[in-house]
Amino acid sequence: MAKIAEQFQAAYSAGDFQSGAKFAEEALQITPGNMSILPDYALCLMRTGAYDHAYKTYMTIHNAPASQRKLASATWLDGLVEVCGWLGKTEEMREYGLHSLRASDAKRGANPSQPIPDSPPPAFNPRTPPKT
Secondary structure, X not given: OHHHHHXXXXXXXXXXHHHHHHHHHHHHHHOOOOOOXXXXXXXXXXXXXXXXXXXXXXXXXXXXXXXXXXXXXXXXXXXXXXXXXXXXXXXXXXXXXXXXXXXXXHHHOOOOOOOOOOOOOOOOOOOOXXXX
């Protein structure tokens, strides 16, 4: 399994999504339904233009029990939104897109924002670096 993962990572890093999908399929034969592998597999499928297959793979994640789904990468829902766009599934794209934005906001929106100062920052002077 480690060798397959290494081969997948090399292919993915090189942008060889066709090979990446092949290696992900090999890994899924060993561990079917693996939520760590399915999002990468779906993304590789989408990048090769296999939109229907990618959609079905993303929907496998979507339809999994929450306890399993939480093991998938944090970006799987973004992939589902994208593939819905490629397939012209506008209503699903809107629905899942809104869900993705709300999930992201819930995760990151709790951070306090910093106010934007009313006055402009001082002019940059390369001879006097700012003191920290």
